[in-house]
Amino acid sequence: MYSKLKAGLLVAGLVVAGLAQATDALPSWNEGDTKKSIIEFVTKTSDAASSSYIPESERIAVFDNDGTLWAEKPVYFQLYFALDQLKLMAPEHPEWKTKQPYADLLAGKIPKDLTEKDLVELVMTTHANMSSAEFRNKVQDWAATAKHPKTNQLFTDMVYQPMLELLTYLREHGYSTYIVSGGGVDFMRAWAPSVYGIPDEQIIGSRIELEYKVIDGKPQILRAPKLFFNNDKGGKPVGIQQVIGKQPIMAFGNSDGDQAMIQWTTSGTGPRFGLLVHHTDAKREWAYDKDSKVGHLDSALTMAHEQGWTIADMKNDWLTIFKWEATGQAAKE
Amino acid sequence: MYSKLKAGLLVAGLVVAGLAQATDALPSWNEGDTKKSIIEFVTKTSDAASSSYIPESERIAVFDNDGTLWAEKPVYFQLYFALDQLKLMAPEHPEWKTKQPYADLLAGKIPKDLTEKDLVELVMTTHANMSSAEFRNKVQDWAATAKHPKTNQLFTDMVYQPMLELLTYLREHGYSTYIVSGGGVDFMRAWAPSVYGIPDEQIIGSRIELEYKVIDGKPQILRAPKLFFNNDKGGKPVGIQQVIGKQPIMAFGNSDGDQAMIQWTTSGTGPRFGLLVHHTDAKREWAYDKDSKVGHLDSALTMAHEQGWTIADMKNDWLTIFKWEATGQAAKE
Numbered sequence: 001m002y003s004k005l006k007a008g009l010l011v012a013g014l015v016v017a018g019l020a021q022a023t024d025a026l027p028s029w030n031e032g033d034t035k036k037s038i039i040e041f042v043t044k045t046s047d048a049a050s051s052s053y054i055p056e057s058e059r060i061a062v063f064d065n066d067g068t069l070w071a072e073k074p075v076y077f078q079l080y081f082a083l084d085q086l087k088l089m090a091p092e093h094p095e096w097k098t099k100q101p102y103a104d105l106l107a108g109k110i111p112k113d114l115t116e117k118d119l120v121e122l123v124m125t126t127h128a129n130m131s132s133a134e135f136r137n138k139v140q141d142w143a144a145t146a147k148h149p150k151t152n153q154l155f156t157d158m159v160y161q162p163m164l165e166l167l168t169y170l171r172e173h174g175y176s177t178y179i180v181s182g183g184g185v186d187f188m189r190a191w192a193p194s195v196y197g198i199p200d201e202q203i204i205g206s207r208i209e210l211e212y213k214v215i216d217g218k219p220q221i222l223r224a225p226k227l228f229f230n231n232d233k234g235g236k237p238v239g240i241q242q243v244i245g246k247q248p249i250m251a252f253g254n255s256d257g258d259q260a261m262i263q264w265t266t267s268g269t270g271p272r273f274g275l276l277v278h279h280t281d282a283k284r285e286w287a288y289d290k291d292s293k294v295g296h297l298d299s300a301l302t303m304a305h306e307q308g309w310t311i312a313d314m315k316n317d318w319l320t321i322f323k324w325e326a327t328g329q330a331a332k333e
Numbered sequence: 334m335y336s337k338l339k340a341g342l343l344v345a346g347l348v349v350a351g352l353a354q355a356t357d358a359l360p361s362w363n364e365g366d367t368k369k370s371i372i373e374f375v376t377k378t379s380d381a382a383s384s385s386y387i388p389e390s391e392r393i394a395v396f397d398n399d400g401t402l403w404a405e406k407p408v409y410f411q412l413y414f415a416l417d418q419l420k421l422m423a424p425e426h427p428e429w430k431t432k433q434p435y436a437d438l439l440a441g442k443i444p445k446d447l448t449e450k451d452l453v454e455l456v457m458t459t460h461a462n463m464s465s466a467e468f469r470n471k472v473q474d475w476a477a478t479a480k481h482p483k484t485n486q487l488f489t490d491m492v493y494q495p496m497l498e499l500l501t502y503l504r505e506h507g508y509s510t511y512i513v514s515g516g517g518v519d520f521m522r523a524w525a526p527s528v529y530g531i532p533d534e535q536i537i538g539s540r541i542e543l544e545y546k547v548i549d550g551k552p553q554i555l556r557a558p559k560l561f562f563n564n565d566k567g568g569k570p571v572g573i574q575q576v577i578g579k580q581p582i583m584a585f586g587n588s589d590g591d592q593a594m595i596q597w598t599t600s601g602t603g604p605r606f607g608l609l610v611h612h613t614d615a616k617r618e619w620a621y622d623k624d625s626k627v628g629h630l631d632s633a634l635t636m637a638h639e640q641g642w643t644i645a646d647m648k649n650d651w652l653t654i655f656k657w658e659a660t661g662q663a664a665k666e
Contacts (some may be wrong), residue, residue, distance in 0.1 A: 057532055132574055184433055189578045199576030201509075201534075205612055212567035219593075219600040221574050234545035241465055241543055241554050243576055245463075245533030253657050260545055260552075264607045267552040 025169040026172045028162040028320040034275075035317070039308045045249065046173040052271045056174040060246055062261060063163070064236075065181035065188060065205075067295040068277050069196065069263075069321075070159040071148075073286040075110065075294055078216050079119075081142050083110075085126035110300040120227065123184075128208055128225035132186060135223055139190035156195050157324035160277075162312075163252075164323060167196055175250070178202045180240060182232035182257055195295045200263065204239045206231045236261035249273065259300035262309060274309035276300060281315040285322075337601075345507045347385045358502040361495040361653040367608075368650070371499065374606045380584065385604045389507040393486040393579055395569075395594060396496070397586040398514035398521060398538075400628040401610050402529065403492040404655075405632050406619040408443065408627055410488045410601065411516050413450075414475050416443075418459035453560065456517075461541055461558035465519060468556055472523030490657035493610075495583075495645075497656060500529055508583070511535045513573060515565035515590055519556075537572045553649040561596035592633035595642060607642035609633060618655075 029035040045059065066072040086096075090259060096102035101118050104111045111118075127135065132183035143156050151158065158167055167177050177198055179188060185205030193199055207222035231239040237260050251258070251265035254277040262274040279288050279295065304311055309318040312318070320326050348602050362368040377385040378392065399405040416438055419429075432449050437444045444451075452488040476489050484491065500510050510531055512521060518538030526532055542557035564574065568574070570593050573581060578625035584598035587610040595607040612628065623631035637644055645651070652661050 049404045102452045185575075186578070201576065203578065207575060212570040212597065214596070216377070219570070219597045221597075222568055237552070238543045239546040242518075242540060243534065245519070245536065264554075265544065286509055 013209045022196055025172070026162065026165045028165055028318060028319050028326065030319055032317060034310055034312050038273075041250070041271065042173050042175070043172065044172075045271055046175075052247055054271065058246065058249065060171075060178065060199070060244060060248040061170050061175045061177040061250040062178045062180045062204075062236075062240060062248045062252070063105070063167075064255070064258045064261070065183055065192075065256040067180050067279065068160075068258070069163050069167075069179070070155070071285065072295050073288070074150070076183065077148075077158070078109075078187050079122075080146060080149075080155065081139065081187065082122050082126040083144055084146060085138065086122070089126070095316055112135060115297075124208070124225035127184060127187070128223045130223055132210065132221040132223060135186055136190045139187055143191040150264045151322075153322070153324045154247065156191050158319070159195055159323045161323050161326040162302065162319045164196070164319045165279075167198070170250070170331060171197070173255035176202060177241075178204060178244065180204045180231065180261060181233075182206055182230070182237050184208070185231070204231060204243050206235075223227075232257045234260045240264070251275070252277070253300070254279065255295045256300045257296075262300070263303065263307075266309065274304070274307070275312055277312045278314060280313050281318075281321065285314060287315075341461060348630070349600055351418065358505070359495065359498045361659065363650050363652055365650060367643055367645050368405045369605075370545055371608075374583070374604065375503065375506050375508070378604050379508075387582055387604065391579065391582065392506075393511065393577060393581040394508045394583040395505050395511045395537075395581045395585070395598065396500075397569075397572060397588070397591045397594070398512050398525075400587040400612065401493075401585055401591070402496050402500075402512070403488070405628050406621070407483070410481075410491070411520050412443075413479060413482075413488065414472065414520065415455050415459040417475055418471065419455070422459070427612065431489075455557035457541070460517060460520070461556045463556055465543065465554040465556060468519055469523045472520055476524040484655075484657070485577075486655070487503045487656045489524055490655065490660070492528055492656045493651070494612075494653045494656050494659040495651045497529070499572040499585075502530070503583070504530070509535060511537060511577065511581070513564065513569050513594060515563070515568075517541070518564070537564060537576050539568075565590045567593045570597035573597070585610070586633070587612065588628045588630045589633045590629075592636060593635070596636065596640075599640060599642065607637070607640070608645055609637045609642055610645045611647060613646050614654065615653075618647060620648075623665060 008146050032321040043139065044050045045054045047053060063069055066076050071078065086102065086105055090096055090106055096106060101114055146155055147153060148155055148158055167329045170177050179192060179198055179202065181188060182264055183205050185203055185207055188205055192203055207229045209226040209228045211222045211224055211310050213220050213222050229235065229239065236258065247268040249267045250273040251262040252275045253262055257319060266272040279286055288295060289301060314321065377383045378387045380386060396402055399409050403410065419435065419438055423429055423439055429439060434444050434447055474641045479486055479488055480486060481491055490643040503510055512525060512531055512535065514521060514591060516538050518536055518540050521538055522533045522537050525536055540562045542559040542561045542636065544549045544553055544557055546553050567657055569591065578612065580601040581598045583606040586595055599605040599607040612619055621628060622634060647654065
């Protein structure tokens, strides 16, 4: 019974896969070496008849989020959430009117000399001292309405259309698609499942301390104002080992913060795939790499060339950049 | 195309579910209230026509391991692994011959006054200062041959047959089955996927510090001799939030270490299910609860009665206890 069912599924799956290819699963990717390298890799690793075949349970693809799945300029979008929370909290904190960096931040200015310590304090002030459930609600409320200062689009529509297509394409070929981000895991879980089709349990990120407490008879998971794990740089392979316990097959990033993750992924035996998104389109998005603090890309680009990772040049490889553009096009057609 | 495929799957799934029920998916469970409560809960939460239906993405079941999925007497099996590693390491550590607790442990004696500090040192000595890959190999080598001192069965055959059937039954009804254990996550990952059918990424446990390092050009994940996260008691709901990000629907445990996990699970809105395995069979297994240090069960049993959690009484509810007995029976038939 089971094997029959399985065979039926396999056939149905292949038909679906065949149709998807015939109709171009990656329409926002320009025809060229980048697109070709992705399709060739996915095809050979998911084809049971191929010598490069990888069983489905091992087919893990990991994606950085900021600058890889959605934009990150002029600053990480999670910072806008923190600033918006600060404004909501301000009436209860009159002392912020004269205290820096709060006074500047509340006035809409991001001080140029904002230190790492300031940032951590800002995140702890706005992300902790509440339950996980309350935090999720706050982020969901924010994500439903908050808009990008330059494009005036919802932040959740500032996701890259080519990557949305890639996520779907990979899942259709039996890959599990994980987010592995320096951003906060519970921040992402509040909106990423509906935006990317990636469930909570496949989202890995930085974490603050959590504490289980029963308050007035009600069990709660409380968010304590202390960083527990920084899921960036060497923390990314560590986060992957903690949560997934397997070395991924494919890794996608855009900055030096992703270098260790792609290096770890591609160092495994058998077929492996690493890709860097290079922000090269100043007109349709932003162009930046080694001179940018946000999304700093320098040593990872050198390593990409040395190791033969694929580089997605946004200007040349992506026909459409943002989801909201794709939606706009569809509306016009 | 997709919706047709989905409909086909649904029908096939229902047929399979129907067949499974007709042939008794839980043959090692005695007919009675415990078995009935499990089947009723799983049936109503997985039946799309039921008012208690829960979407598959939310159907999360969490299981403690020691004393819930496999035995834990006379001491946690991971301790036997540590002792066997100690013996393998002894030739390189002549100083252990005269140093306690090493001398006793190497002589096969577990000192009655072994402190928590001794235990942590023992674990760090045998579980750290190597790569994740090396550690996995060591555990796998051990699991393939190490036998229980009383039954002379492989530790990996000291798993509970009724729980194996339950895991399969739950997965057939769209539940994701997670291990949430105080044991080491990478210790379990080395054998649990093949023994329970639970993949690495659905195993949550205690963790030591990991570090990403490139040594002689080879990327490695190294195990540092320092506890990073203790996945026990209140740590279990925290571990669940860290990794899964959702409140489970069903929780299974056997000791006070599982109380917070079951309390957290059953405190959610909508249908929830908590179950305690009560070790009541001194003849076929072990009988213990509040007077035992290993698998200590006291306040959780009180709470189970107060909150109406299901209690599986091993003596009365389980027709077969161990996998090796079931296999033995099958061999005889």
